[in-house]
Amino acid sequence: MADDGIQRTKTGIPLPGPEKLTRPEWALNENSFLKEMDSVPLFMNSLPEDAADNPLIQALQDLAYDGTPEEVAENFKNQGNDCFKKGKNFYKDALVYYTNGLDVFCKDAKLNETLYVNRAACNLHFGNYRKVLTDCAQALKLNSKNVKALFRSAKALYALEMYPEAIDCCEHALLIEPDNQPVITEMAKIKEEFDRKEKIKREKEERERKIREKKMKIEAALEKRKIRTAATPGFKPDHPHEIQLDEDLDQLTVPTFFLYPEHNESDLIQAFNEQDTIGEQLSEIFYEPAPWDPEHKYRPETVQTYFETEDNGGNIGLLKVGLNVKFLTVLTHSKHVLRDGLARFIVVPKEDSQWKKDWLAKYGK
Template sequence: MTDDGIRRSATGIPLPGPERPKRPEWALDEKDFLKDMDSVPLFMNTLPKDADENPLIQALQDLAYDGTPEGTIMQQKEVAENFKNQGNDCFKQGKKFYQDALVFYTNGIEVFCKDDKLNETLYVNRAACNLHFGNYRKVLTDCGHALKLNPKNVKALFRSAKALFALEMFPEAIDCCDHALSSDPDNQAVKDERVKIQTEFDRREKLRLEKELREQRIREKKMRIESALKTRKIRTAATPGFKPDHPHEIQLDQETDQLTVPTFFLYPEHNESDLIQAFNEQDTIGEQLAEIFYEKAPWDPEHKYRPETVQTYFETEDQGGNIGLLKVGLKVKFLTVLTHSKYVLRDGIARLIVVPKEDSQWKKDWLAKYGK
């Protein structure tokens, strides 16, 4: 600035505006501003080595904790209480805000304040959110924490019961309701929940017992049939992976002690068959054929298949697995076939082969397959 009050350049040219004043000694360095800021206790990112000896730093640290542990506890409670209130406000606004409520309750829990009553409420409230979302295991965890703080918390017991019911843990759910009612006998919501749980539990138990009874009867029936087959020395075998294409099974009449066996009568000449659902072991082959051929079969226009014009065979199987063929007379009882030493009742189904008596090229070729 010259004597005439005008600011000029080094060459004397007038410049606009007042001359920039000199920086005071306490001002921060413009070129290394962040470095200088870190030397100010209020803005420090890291504590210096002599932090314990610096009274200003110690004062700021004391201020952050409100001076005493009691002050810290009060602050934590206020923060947790604030989170709880925000969570409650969200929860009251409806299902769309339950996720926000859950976050607030979680934040409140994570404050770890020393107020057990407040923590108890936060856990129970978060359990309500988790119950809505179907997080049943989390509901039980939250309610478990609440019940550790207060074993008589009815809301925690009630929500535990609802979660256990959803998990189909009915006796445990009923137990939670009973504990809740011991603390609050007139709580209608708990009473209604208990009735609902008990009703479903009773229904499931009835179905379970009925199923067990059916399975027990099936096992007993199977054991009786196996015993009857063993007593008669009927050889049996099962084909791995075989599944019958009919619902019929070997039956044992307990009053008469007679077996009936589902039986296929096979007609290889025409690639046809008949299924006899229950061939009684005491009936003869002829009696069964008489019933089958009482009317002419639609695939037998020449009516060649009649009891007196056909021959019946069954396949034999020795211990080495060799297959043979054995003719059966009309007066032979079915039981005689079943108990033959080379007959195998495979997969619970008997098989008898029926062909015409008259000689034909087809019959010669068919018998040749069995070495006859």
Template sequence: MEEETFGPDMPFNYNPGIKSDPEAFLKEMDSIPLFMNSLDDEVIEENPTLAALQALKYDGTPEENAKDFKDQGNECFQAGKHKYKDALQFYTDGIEQKCKDKELNSILHSNRAAVNLELGNFGKVLRDCAKALEYNPNNIKAFYRSGKACYILEKIPEALDCCDRALALDPKNKGVKDLKIKILRRKQELEEKEKRRLQRIAEEEKEKQLLTQTIKDRKINIVSNNEFLKKYPVQKENAVRLDKETKELLWPVFFLYPEYKESDFISGFNENNTFEEHLEVMFGDPNNPAPWDKDHVYTPDNLNVYFETYSKNGEKTKLLKVPNKMKLKTVLSNSKFTLIDMIPAFIILPKNSKFTDEFIDNFLHKE
């Protein structure tokens, strides 16, 4: 059986061997007035004979004209991409003849769909194929092209339906059978992808519930007002999270240095780590002090950690000092500690410092 061709329908007497170079053939045809694709209005006005020859294109019956346009559209399509625009115009001209030949109208719409399929105009493909099938419900190529457009658009059920309808008409059609295999393969890929997505959502929800319960078990006083987040925005990936293996909370923590209006952000402060451990990492190297620490007084053994306390109406009331050897978990569970916007923040001040004395004094006596 001869392999099915899914380009535009060729006329019965079409012989590809007659012209080995479609582009040269079209160029030759375009030089003949009767077959010219386009002419300037001025040229036509100046040449009545040429205008008369061009008019002959429409002198036949609607059926004859439509068939001529179809054949010219086929020639353009076979010539390649640079002639697709002309092919579209010829098929459109044929459709506009409004001939009464339903089979021919079906072919014109189906062929125009073939061009738009190559151009990636999939919405137009589907509209033309639907119209082609109105004229001829047995147009296999219209089903094929519609199915291919749906496949590319990942409308898998619709694509399979098109293939099944085509195969009901021609069970051995190789082009349609091959397309259906591709669609079924893609269907399986999409189903597996969706399955993984749903599993991921379920796992994330489970982790979220476990995280919420773990925080609740810590009996932390939590307040959300977004004020801290506005000043110190934190990315979602740096929010508090639960270590899957140890079940320990990892907190986003800010160390604030009011003396220099600087801060450090620790993205995963393990709740069982002490403040001393982090201060040692950050300030323990005497050869690599903080760039803003001009006097080199910010060293682990010369720093105190504080947190602010709040009244019931949300006003800051006191500064409480935290022992450097205390774990973060212990501080967060302290009844006097208020966790603002799920981001623990601590003030770091040097010992025996004039700035520290003034800062604490101003804090205690502010109105």
């Protein structure tokens, strides 16, 4: 065989037989046939950006609307189905084809029903759940026994957390096809999530009910004792402690601040029982010297304790309270106000000092 690939006789005469042909320049590349076909307007799967300015493409698009409305809608449905079968990357194209098919307004109810259900499948993928419900509703108007429409409605309703409605769709679907496994599985999933959310809801409602009940009981206890209360607009406590009521003993405990203005220090008593005395509480606070009181000058017997008074006009004053006075006596005093659910006592040294004189002067004393 010669170098040119043609069989010859010993004298060089070509023998009849197949020759090795050279591909012409205009032939499509056999290794990228599909890709090159997509550049041919007649076989395009998607339109280029300049489609509106391309007369050939526009002419081919017009051909898609040749025929009766039913034939055109059927053609769009088939193109949509082809795109949908290709996978998620082509769902957007499928949605456009199904929409084009519906826009034809053909009179074939069965065909329109299919277009609505198929478009719902695309919208379900994109998370357009309201559109899914709209399309499925249109399909069910045309055929109330369309299981796909009921199934896709259930999936959309589940995503929207409309669980009872989703379960209802599944139940209707199973009345038509009792053995439909996807519907059975979907309904089980919806019911499980619905039960879980309902349990959380019931537990939350129970917690809120107990909080309301507790609040009402505390308010009743405060009113029973004639304890004046007030709230500062916008006040937000920097601690988690609240007024508590021991129902068995019928005793209140109140979070209470003991303030030491001489040193700009304070102590928070989380639950000061109304039956305890001021002295008992101070004995616990000053059992050991505070870091800011290394000389142990602050002791129950060496300090004076005050609470702020507030009259109906909002004027603030000071009233000294003895060590043997019960907390309840302070709380029920006609000039004491339990503001923002907190009690406050001010503790200063008994001994006279310029600081103390200046401090008392602020209160008009």
